[in-house]
Amino acid sequence: MxxxxxxxxxxxxxxxxxxxxxxxxxxxxxxxxxxxxxxxxxxxxxxxxxxxxxxxxxxxxxxxxxxxxxxxxxxxxxxxxxxxIEHVDFCLGDTGAMFGHSPPPVVRAVAEQAARGLTAMLPSTLVPEVGRLLAERFGLPVWQATLSASDANRAVIRWARALTGRPDILVFNGAYHGMVDDVHVRLGPEGPRLRPGLMGQVYDVRRHTRVVEFNDVPALEAALSDRQVALVLAEPVMTNIGMVLPEPGMHEALRRVTREAGTLLAIDETHTISTGPGGYTRAHGLDPDFFVLGKPVAGGIPAAVYGFTREVAKGMAAARAADPGYSGLGTTLSANALAFAAMRATLAEVMTxxxxxxxxxxxxxxxxxxxxxxxxxxxxxxxxxxxxxxxxxxxxxxxxxxxxxxxxxxxxxxxxxxxxxxxxxxxxxxxxxxxxxxxxxxxxxxxxxxxxxxxxxxxxx
Ligand SMILES: Cc1ncc(COP(=O)(O)O)c(C=O)c1O
CATH class of the missing domain: 3.90.1150.10 (Aspartate Aminotransferase, domain 1)
Incomplete structure (x- = not known):
């Protein structure tokens, strides 16, 4: 050690x-x-x-x-x-317990649901309410649930590629979005390289992942200009390499440049949900195509969600209809009844x-x-x-x-x-x-x- x-x-x-x-x-x-x-x-x-x-x-x-x-x-x-030995916890499970350990409304909801079925691969009766709570709070009208933010980010990348028909994604240098192979690219003195320390990585993800520095709008513009990039996946404030704040105008430019290039924009709020009740997105009026939130959204019970616009939803439906069959997106325990009970309690009674x-x-x-x-x-x-x-x-x-x-x-x-x-x-x-x-x-x-x-x-x- x-x-x-x-x-x-x-x-x-x-x-x-x-x-x-x-x-x-x-x-x-x-x-x-x-x-x-x-x-x-x-x-x-x-x-x-x-x-x-x-x-x-x-x-x-x-x-x-x-x-x-x-x-x-x-x-x-x-x-x-x-x-x-008693400690005051300022780590809070690295955001998983950001609203305190075992918030009483979550404990009650989990105990009640635990006696009534944990997982059935069927939508629980709380699904409509949780969808409404997410849409009202974060402004994105359509949602899907996963077990972790890593899963949500992988799904968003795949959907974006499927619906744009473009192969590439772009992330900012130093970004971390979970156990997501595509994003582990860093900018070195000689250009993009695989993130040091990666294990078992056999595909060179640089083939389809571009990387530029945060706050470098000209580099972003250049990287999107060939219209091959399906998605920019970004935290609104970088938090995983130490905090890097957006400079004034950065988010306006990010939205403008992605729109001009026909590139979708995903804002990963898994950490920046610390900003306020609607995350950085609501506090600063961002307008992403996808919105990702994991870690504390169910008060510490494993769950994550991703939201998207109606237009994206339409594109997702069309992408699916074009080639029906196994999507490769989703896991068996996603959206289980226990997670939904915990998420409803967190959204309605804890994240006030x-x-x-x-x-x-x-x-x-x-x-x-x-x-x-x-x-x-x-x-x-x-x-x-x-x-x-x-x-x-x-x-x-x-x-x-x-x-x-x-x-x-x-x-x-x-x-x-x-x-x-x-x-x-x-x-x-x-x-x-x-x-x-x-x-x-x-x-x-x-x-x-x-x-x-x-x-x-x-x-x-
Ligand atoms: C911004 C961001 N997105 C996604 C993740 C992945 O979360 P998880 O490990 O819960 O899948 C993390 C983890 O730290 C993160 O910081």
Missing amino acids: SDSPISDPAAILRHGVDPDRLRGLIERERAAYSARRPRSAALAAEARAHWFDGVPLHWMSDWGLPFPLFLGSAQGSTLIDADG DAAYAHMTDLAAELAEGLRAVIRGANLPWCVTAVGARVEFMLAPAPPRTGGEAGRIGEPAIEGAIRLALLNRGLVVTPFHGMMLVAPTTTRQDVDRLLAGSAEVVAEIA
């Missing part, structure tokens, strides 16, 4: 951090983590017998901890580990305007507080935020492109901060320095995170 080794002390220094003090902090915090968690240590040793990497999803060993933190229970913003007002106000306070911590320690770092989603970045100013963002991170520093915060009862994501504020997060929780951050930063700056 990674222990965030300090491979390049000069890089650490450039970020305003003393490598020796960082090394000292990592050693102390690793020892403290292990000493306080005998039960997680024992479970980790036992799990290694039958789980690859000792975990059921190998990402779970990517936190840079001496051994994985095993979950005891979680409720609201509180996460109790297997050793009974009041919940968002609380989340976004408190997140703004967190962002301001972190900026003050950074200023206080005189560090060349910055903070970015999109609604309830806040991130510290090890650069003096927010990046403009995914390429710039990719050069910012320093795993040794980020990993050490994460570990030290965890030992102070504060969970942040294992990706960049990302934190989420839930409807259940309190001002005291935020104050605790700010105090913990100030303490940790003072030890290494």
